[in-house]
Amino acid sequence: MKIKILLVEDDTDFGMILKQYLELEDFDVTWFQNPEDVVTILTSDFNFQIGILDIMMPNIDGFSLSKIILKEKPQFPILFLTAKNQKIDRLTGLKIGADDYIAKPCDPEELILRIKNILKRTSHSTLQMHVKIGDYNLDSEKLLLSHPRGDIRLTIREKDLLLYLLKHNHQMIKRDDILDTLWETNDYFTGRSLDVFISRLRKYFIEDPTIKIQSLRGIGFEIDFPEK
Incomplete structure (x- = not known):
């Protein structure tokens, strides 16, 4: 078809x-x-x-x-x-x-x-559709990040990035690896875009201080999502 x-x-x-x-x-x-x-x-x-x-x-x-x-x-x-x-x-x-x-x-x-x-x-996602992330629940099919204080509707790009971070939980991830995998290109604009999306994910998880996405200057990000 x-x-x-x-x-x-x-x-x-x-x-x-x-x-x-x-x-x-x-x-x-x-x-x-x-x-x-x-x-x-x-x-x-x-x-x-x-x-x-x-x-x-x-x-x-x-x-x-x-x-x-x-x-x-x-x-x-x-x-x-x-x-x-x-x-x-x-x-x-x-x-x-x-x-x-x-x-x-x-x-x-x-x-x-x-x-x-x-x-x-x-066409496919890398993780199961329903994921528990600290105090949050992710429904990747509905693009919905739920918390007792309110729900957040994700974009496809935000969902893909979040799933990628979850896949590499408790690891240090290089910026280049994220860009090459999700954006499939690596230039100034996509690098800036990645920073925007990381910043937005941090804000989404503000209700749970145990969830951490730390920037390592010039290298990438260190991820720590508690698994409850």
């Missing part, structure tokens, strides 16, 4: 070229030029495996559209297309919970590789 891709790109020429190329690679592509049309199918005909969203679009930009999609489909993987090679675009997309980004005009082979890597990464 072909992988179904949601492509949202308002530029007619680029959208047509990208759709044709993806179809040549045996993907099933549904192309929307108007992001508002995507919103109308979220609760009915939304049966895609991955979304490719342009950032700069009229009415609803890619960031806003991704928030709407992820609210209804929290595990839906998203790759952003950006015409601007600027740090703020990349970090904003990663903070929202997007799985990757690529700048336009993009190299078709690189795009295909990124799509396949995202699909491979999100």
Whole structure:
């Protein structure tokens, strides 16, 4: 069965070229030029495996559209297309919970590789679905981190990072190993993104002081999740 891709790109020429190329690679592509049309199918005909969203679009930009999609489909993987090679675009997309980004005009082979890597990464989880972490409970299928004082809805990237840390509990983990495994690339932007996600996980676990994610400057992180 072909992988179904949601492509949202308002530029007619680029959208047509990208759709044709993806179809040549045996993907099933549904192309929307108007992001508002995507919103109308979220609760009915939304049966895609991955979304490719342009950032700069009229009415609803890619960031806003991704928030709407992820609210209804929290595990839906998203790759952003950006015409601007600027740090703020990349970090904003990663903070929202997007799985990757690529700048336009993009190299078709690189795009295909990124799509396949995202699909491979999100097709299976490395741990059981329900995990006890100190005073917290993680439901990785529902992307839900629960605590008696309240629940936290995780993004896919946060869930993947948390599962990776749990897999290496009571160990020192190198930054490069995390980036190579989860982001499958290692540059300034992904390094900054990793720091953002680590900071967010620390805040999520603030109610249990026995849970520790310590930074080792220039090396990586030391993980200590109590197993109760």
